[in-house]
Amino acid sequence: xxxxxxxxxxxxxxxxxxxxxxxxxxxxxxxxxxxxxxxxxxxxxxxxxxxxxxxxxxxxxxxxxxxxxxxxxxxxxxxxxxxxxxxxxxxxxxxxxxxxxxxxxxxxxxxxxxxxxxxxxxxxxxxxxxxxxxxxxxxxxxxxxxxxxxxxxxxxxxxxxxxxxxxxxxxxxxxxxxxxxxxxxxxxxxxxxxxxxxxxxxxxxxxxxxxxxxxxxxxxxxxxxxxxxxxxxxxxxxxxxxxxxxxxxxxxxxxxxxxxxxxxxxxxxxxxxxxxxx
Amino acid sequence: xxxxxxxxxxxxxxxxxxxxxxxxxxxxxxxxxxxxxxxxxxxxxxxxxxxxxxxxxxxxxxxxxxxxxxxxxxxxxxxxxxxxxxxxxxxxxxxx
Numbered sequence: 504x505x506x507x508x509x510x511x512x513x514x515x516x517x518x519x520x521x522x523x524x525x526x527x528x529x530x531x532x533x534x535x536x537x538x539x540x541x542x543x544x545x546x547x548x549x550x551x552x553x554x555x556x557x558x559x560x561x562x563x564x565x566x567x568x569x570x571x572x573x574x575x576x577x578x579x580x581x582x583x584x585x586x587x588x589x590x591x592x593x594x595x596x597x598x599x600x601x602x603x604x605x606x607x608x609x610x611x612x613x614x615x616x617x618x619x620x621x622x623x624x625x626x627x628x629x630x631x632x633x634x635x636x637x638x639x640x641x642x643x644x645x646x647x648x649x650x651x652x653x654x655x656x657x658x659x660x661x662x663x664x665x666x667x668x669x670x671x672x673x674x675x676x677x678x679x680x681x682x683x684x685x686x687x688x689x690x691x692x693x694x695x696x697x698x699x700x701x702x703x704x705x706x707x708x709x710x711x712x713x714x715x716x717x718x719x720x721x722x723x724x725x726x727x728x729x730x731x732x733x734x735x736x737x738x739x740x741x742x743x744x745x746x747x748x749x750x751x752x753x754x755x756x757x758x759x760x761x762x763x764x765x766x767x768x769x770x771x772x773x774x775x776x777x778x779x780x781x
Numbered sequence: 782x783x784x785x786x787x788x789x790x791x792x793x794x795x796x797x798x799x800x801x802x803x804x805x806x807x808x809x810x811x812x813x814x815x816x817x818x819x820x821x822x823x824x825x826x827x828x829x830x831x832x833x834x835x836x837x838x839x840x841x842x843x844x845x846x847x848x849x850x851x852x853x854x855x856x857x858x859x860x861x862x863x864x865x866x867x868x869x870x871x872x873x874x875x876x877x
Contacts, residue, residue, distance in 0.1 A: 512827075519821050520798060526817045526865075527806045533869045536817050540862040543823065550827040556834030561848040565833060569855025576856065577863035582871065588864055589816045596857040599825045602850035606832040609843035621785055713812075720815050723822045728795075730828045732788060740788055741795045742824040748799025749818055753811065760808050 504552065511549035512738025518542025519742055523749055546738060590644045590716045593723050597636025600726035601693065604629035607733055608689060623679045625732035630689075631671065631696045632726035636719050638700030643716050646709045657706050664702030671695045703769075711768045717757050718769075721750025813868045820861025826854035 519542045525535020551562070580588045604626050611618060618626070645651035674692045681688070707715055724746025731739030758765050806814060833847030 515824075516795075519824075520802065522821070523799075523802045523814075523818060526814050527803060527810065529807065529810060529872065532810060532813060532872075533866065536813075536862060536865045536869060539817060539821055543821070543826075543858055543862070546824060546827055547830070550830040551834075553831050553834075555831050558834055558836065561833040561836075561844055562830050562851055565829070565848045565851030566855050569852040570859045572852075573856040573859025573861075574863065576860040577867065580864065582867075585816075585864060585868060586812060588860070589812065589819055592816075592857050592861050592864075593819050593822075595853045596819065596822050596825065599823070599829055599850045599853035599857060602846045602853065603825060603828040603832050606843045606846035606850060607828070609841070609846070610832065610835060613841070613843065717811075717815050720819050720822070723819065727822050727825045727828075728792060730825055732785075732792075734828050734831060735784055735788065736827060736831075737788065737791055739824060739827055740792050742821060744792050744795040745799040745802075746818045746822045746824075748796040749803045750799075750815075752800050752803040753806070753814060753818070756803065756806055757811055760811070 504554070508549045508552055509737065511545050512736070512741075515542040515546035515549070515738060516741040516745070518545065519745060523745070546742075549738070586713065586716065587644050587647045590640050590647060590712075590719070593716065593719050594637045594640025594644070596723040597633045597640065597719070597726055599633075600629055600723065600730050601633030601637060603730050604633065604733055605689065605693065609686070612686070620679055622733065625729055627675050627678055627692070629726055629729035629733055630692055631675075631699075632722050632729060634693055634696035635700035635703065636722045636726055638697045639704040639719050639722075640700075640716070642701055642704040643712050643719065646704075647712050647716075649709070651705075652709075660702055660706045664699065664706075667695050667699045667702055671699055707768065711761075711763065714754060714757050714761065714763065714765070714768050717750065717754040718765075721747050721754060724748075724750050809872060813865050813872070816861060816865040816868060820858055820865060823854050823858035823861060826851065826858060829854045 518538050522535045522539025525531040525538060608626050674688060674695060678688050678692060704715060724743050728740050728743025728747055731743055829850035833851045836844035
C-alpha cells in the first residue's frame, strides 16, 4: 500500500509539471489546467488511503463544505473581480497550511512524542509562511478592492513589522530549543506571524498588488513544501517546491513586465527608501 | 536524518524543475498561470486529510483544525481550477 500511495503522489507530481508547462502556452493552457486538476484528484485519493487515516467523517464533511463554497465562489465571481478571488484563494491555501501544521503538532504532543529540532523547524516554517500568506493576502485583497488605501503612517507600520519580526525570531528560537511543551508558545507564534503578514503587505502601494499576490502565491507553495517536511510526505514536498519556485519566477517575470524591481516593490514600502508609486 | 536528507534532495531538485518550467510566458497568461499554480498549491489537502482523519471520533482541537484545513484546502482547489478554466476559456473566445 505504501508503494502504491507514493507512486500515486509521483503520478500527481508529473501531472502538475505537465499542467504548469501546458499553462505557459495559450494553445495548451486549457488542457494544462485539466491535467493539473486530474493530478490533484489522484493525490486526494492517495491521501485517503494513508494508514493514519482512521475516521472519514471530518474529511468528508470538510470536502463537501469546501467544494460547495469553492463552486459557488468560482461561479458567482464577476470577471473583473477574478484577481481578487485568486488572491483570496491564496490566503485560504495559506490558512490550510497553518491549520495542518498546528493540528499535526497538537496530535504529536497529545501522543506524547518529543519533537526533534528539525521537525520543530519544519512546523515553524509551515506556520510562519502559512500565516503570513493568510493575512498578507487579506490585506492584498482589500487593497485590490480599494477598500484599504495606501498607508500614510509608514513609520508606524515599519515599527510594527520590525517588532513582530523580532518577536517571531525570539518565540521561534524558544519553540525549537524547548522541544515545544507549551501550546501557548505555538499560539503566540501564530498570532505574531499573522500580524507580520499584515505589516509586510500594508506599506506596499496598491498598484504593486499583482506582484505581491504572485509572491504570496509562491509563499503558499513553499508553505506546502514545509508541511511536506512536517509530515515526511514527498508528494507534498515536490509539489510545494514546484509551485514555490515557479511562483517566484512568475513574480520576477511580472515585475519585469511592469517595469519594477522586486526589492523595490517589497522594501520600497516597508523599510524606508523612496517608494515610487508607479 | 537520512529521511531528511532524502526529502531535502527532492525539495532542491523540484525547485529547479519549477524554475525551468516558467519561461517566456506571454503577459495575458500571467494571471491564469498564477491562478492555476495557486490551485496546485492546494496539494496541502493531502496533509489536511491526514491530520483530519488521524484522530479518533471525539473532536479534539487537532481534529477540528484538521477539519478546517480540509475545508480551506478544498475551497482553494475547487475554486482555483474552476476559475482558471473560466479565465482561459474567456481568452479562447476572444482570440478565435
